[in-house]
Amino acid sequence: MSSAAATAPAKKSFWKSRRGQQITVIIAFTIIPVFLLMLFTYYPFAEMVKFSFYKMRYVGKRVFVGWDNYKEIFRRDDISGSLVLCLYYMVGAIVQIFLALYFATILSMKVKCGKLFKGLIFFPYLINGIAIGFIFKFFYTRGFVLDTVLHAFGIPMSALPYWLKDKAVNNWSLVYSSVWRYMGQNMVLFIGAIMSVDSSLYEAAALDGANNWQKFKYIILPSIKTIVTLNIILSITGSLSAFEAPYVITGGNNGTGTFFVVMDKVAHTSQKVGLASAMAVFLLCIIFIATIIQKLLFKYIFRNANADDESLDAKKAKQKARKAAAKAAAKGGM
Amino acid sequence: MEAKKIVTVGLAAVMAMSLAACGSGSSSSKGSVVSGSSSTASGSSSGSSDFLSIEVGKTDTDLKGTVKFLTNRTDMLKDDYNGTSWKQYIAEFNKLYPNIKIDVEGLTDYANDSLTRLQGGDWGDVMMIPAVVSADLPTYFEDLGSSDEISKLYNYTSGKTYNGEVYGIPITATTPGFVYNKKVFEQAGITSLPTNVDDFLKDLQAIKDKTDAIPLYTNYAAGWTNAKWDDVIGITTTGDADYLNQKMLHSKDIFSDPGDGTGAYNVYKVLYDAVKNGCTEDDFSTTDWESSKTKLNNGEIGCMMLGSWAVTQMQGAGDHPDDVGFMAFPMTVNGKQYVNANADYSFGINPDSKNLEAANIWVKWMTEQSNYSANEGGLAITKDGKSADFYKDMEDAGCVIEENAPAKSGEEDLLSDLNSESELNIGSDDGSRNAKIIEAASDGSESLDDILKDWNDKWNSAVDDLSSVSTAS
Numbered sequence: 072m073s074s075a076a077a078t079a080p081a082k083k084s085f086w087k088s089r090r091g092q093q094i095t096v097i098i099a100f101t102i103i104p105v106f107l108l109m110l111f112t113y114y115p116f117a118e119m120v121k122f123s124f125y126k127m128r129y130v131g132k133r134v135f136v137g138w139d140n141y142k143e144i145f146r147r148d149d150i151s152g153s154l155v156l157c158l159y160y161m162v163g164a165i166v167q168i169f170l171a172l173y174f175a176t177i178l179s180m181k182v183k184c185g186k187l188f189k190g191l192i193f194f195p196y197l198i199n200g201i202a203i204g205f206i207f208k209f210f211y212t213r214g215f216v217l218d219t220v221l222h223a224f225g226i227p228m229s230a231l232p233y234w235l236k237d238k239a240v241n242n243w244s245l246v247y248s249s250v251w252r253y254m255g256q257n258m259v260l261f262i263g264a265i266m267s268v269d270s271s272l273y274e275a276a277a278l279d280g281a282n283n284w285q286k287f288k289y290i291i292l293p294s295i296k297t298i299v300t301l302n303i304i305l306s307i308t309g310s311l312s313a314f315e316a317p318y319v320i321t322g323g324n325n326g327t328g329t330f331f332v333v334m335d336k337v338a339h340t341s342q343k344v345g346l347a348s349a350m351a352v353f354l355l356c357i358i359f360i361a362t363i364i365q366k367l368l369f370k371y372i373f374r375n376a377n378a379d380d381e382s383l384d385a386k387k388a389k390q391k392a393r394k395a396a397a398k399a400a401a402k403g404g405m
Numbered sequence: 406m407e408a409k410k411i412v413t414v415g416l417a418a419v420m421a422m423s424l425a426a427c428g429s430g431s432s433s434s435k436g437s438v439v440s441g442s443s444s445t446a447s448g449s450s451s452g453s454s455d456f457l458s459i460e461v462g463k464t465d466t467d468l469k470g471t472v473k474f475l476t477n478r479t480d481m482l483k484d485d486y487n488g489t490s491w492k493q494y495i496a497e498f499n500k501l502y503p504n505i506k507i508d509v510e511g512l513t514d515y516a517n518d519s520l521t522r523l524q525g526g527d528w529g530d531v532m533m534i535p536a537v538v539s540a541d542l543p544t545y546f547e548d549l550g551s552s553d554e555i556s557k558l559y560n561y562t563s564g565k566t567y568n569g570e571v572y573g574i575p576i577t578a579t580t581p582g583f584v585y586n587k588k589v590f591e592q593a594g595i596t597s598l599p600t601n602v603d604d605f606l607k608d609l610q611a612i613k614d615k616t617d618a619i620p621l622y623t624n625y626a627a628g629w630t631n632a633k634w635d636d637v638i639g640i641t642t643t644g645d646a647d648y649l650n651q652k653m654l655h656s657k658d659i660f661s662d663p664g665d666g667t668g669a670y671n672v673y674k675v676l677y678d679a680v681k682n683g684c685t686e687d688d689f690s691t692t693d694w695e696s697s698k699t700k701l702n703n704g705e706i707g708c709m710m711l712g713s714w715a716v717t718q719m720q721g722a723g724d725h726p727d728d729v730g731f732m733a734f735p736m737t738v739n740g741k742q743y744v745n746a747n748a749d750y751s752f753g754i755n756p757d758s759k760n761l762e763a764a765n766i767w768v769k770w771m772t773e774q775s776n777y778s779a780n781e782g783g784l785a786i787t788k789d790g791k792s793a794d795f796y797k798d799m800e801d802a803g804c805v806i807e808e809n810a811p812a813k814s815g816e817e818d819l820l821s822d823l824n825s826e827s828e829l830n831i832g833s834d835d836g837s838r839n840a841k842i843i844e845a846a847s848d849g850s851e852s853l854d855d856i857l858k859d860w861n862d863k864w865n866s867a868v869d870d871l872s873s874v875s876t877a878s
Contacts, residue, residue, distance in 0.1 A: 128825055131818075208626070208691060208693075209691075211691060212688070212691035212693075213687060213688035213691060215691075233688050233690065234690075234691075235688075235690035235691055236688050236689060236690040236691075236847070238848070241690070321626075321690065322626070322628045322837065322840070323837065324625075324628075324837055324840040324841075324844065325690060325840070325844050326844075336835070336837065337828070340828075340830050340833060340835040340837075341824070341825050341828040341830060342825045343825060343828070
């Protein structure tokens, strides 16, 4: 590099300049991953968007139909009905976050057998989703696990609902299985975040006479707000695309077919690829909108915390300015 | 300098990768095309005469070779299989042909994996033909002979026939119908098997009143079991072999009540009324397929809508194999009870096989002399072969066993197009449409007529759409 610069300083071409070489290196290193990303992510996605404007099956003739597939989504009861089911899973997601936060807070304080409980709560996340489906199928079977346990507590069998047959409860049954599965994962993420909080803050708070609730409210929650936001966004988008529980436990029948299950039926059983692609694009838009709304909401909720951050930044900036001024003054003095 | 090097290295890497990708892609596709086309030529000239001319036990008994065979029956690979295992069949075969080695490979997810293997080429010598369109049969499989000649010797080959040539011989054929427990029916005082829908519903009620058994187990939760009710649409519901694949495709209101106890309407009526009358299990949403076999075997279940293929499984699931019986769907059309025979998977032979003759001999032995059909509760494949015992009772009772005629040429894909367009998926493995009948009957949310009217509407608009497309183009 230096030799080249030394021999031909006058006619230094752009590619041999420092800037030019930086660009070459950047291109050389990124071209492969970018190429792969384009090929396996964005190209198929673009194709899918294209498919959503066609009436087509996997093989055979394709007919361009414009926005018909999108109109169909709104026209069909089974598709719009399946979107309503997401609300069940969203309620479940919120309950899940609260429970996870609760357990994380308790378990990050000094608890007997804390590690054991952490393990027990996290364990369901390690099980394969299909296996969980089968576990819960038997769990909810009439007269099996759940009914026996409740019966042992003195609830008569006649007062128990049919967990998967009764349309009033079957969606809640499915939501519970998904909460059971993912709560542990959320909790572990929360524990990780809570661990990273400076312990001197707790000591200071303890000296000031703060109780556990106050510690949670004024120390833990503000320090882990990013991870809480992230978990909520993930849970909400996850609930929009709930699939495994209804697919395995009820097959999406009996009023439990979520958007993904219906999409799977449309795409694979009925082979309406165009309509299924349109559904996928539509779901993507909904997820975008939901994420943006949440972002705005959290900005509003945490505006005070953000204000603190800003003031900290401002303080730092001030300090910097002061130092710079001092330096400048010293130079001037020389 | 260094920059150049980096660029060249980077470019070289990228190009090498893309070249490698192109290279392998094109070579493999070319390879399969070439081998496919050449093989069909050789297949039709030499192969067609080969298969028919082989006399099992006489032709080339000292032939040496290895036949690699792909099967969906992974259960038969196990030594504790409750029936004749592959090992036993092969031992029997080797008595006649001691030097032909049969190498069996079972695929658990056969429907999908076999297609992948087929397209990859080099899959072996004999396989059960997966779902390929009939126009592709000559590309992948050996021509076994003309339809005229083959059909003199074999039954149910129409599904694997293309342009008058046969490319596959079914391993067996089965019929849809009810697997039932004879003892339960006896206890309920049922002396003769029902032949119409009303009698059947009365019998279910009798089982409910007089025994502790569940009269009709829906197996709702398994999903595919609900689709089994569609299997009788066709010759059983109309008495017309041309109905399912030909006439139905141009008919409207196919789910309407013909008023004489026949038609698809009355098939679904059995299901709806049985659920409504409480003749099915208490909680349909948590039924379990595996345990249902044992329950039927030991008399906790009266009957299940499945097919004759299920009989051996039910017999093997408990201590009362003699109690398991099979009956045709109770529907009489013009004084006759029709039963439709459906071919199971068919044997297909790889035209590129290096052991073509050995493969031919194995298939011929399996279809002619193995007694597979009788062992597995199926119908005889050869004209003089032996069916499972319970078919004799059906024939004695006057049932007519017949195959649904295949679609007319040019309309092979029409049923699947209509299925896709209407989303009714008649005859597919997806039982969610029939599941609605059980749900609605259970909570009374919708009447059968409303459900079927909805299906009629969907079907009619699909028929309209597709006929308008075909006339326009």
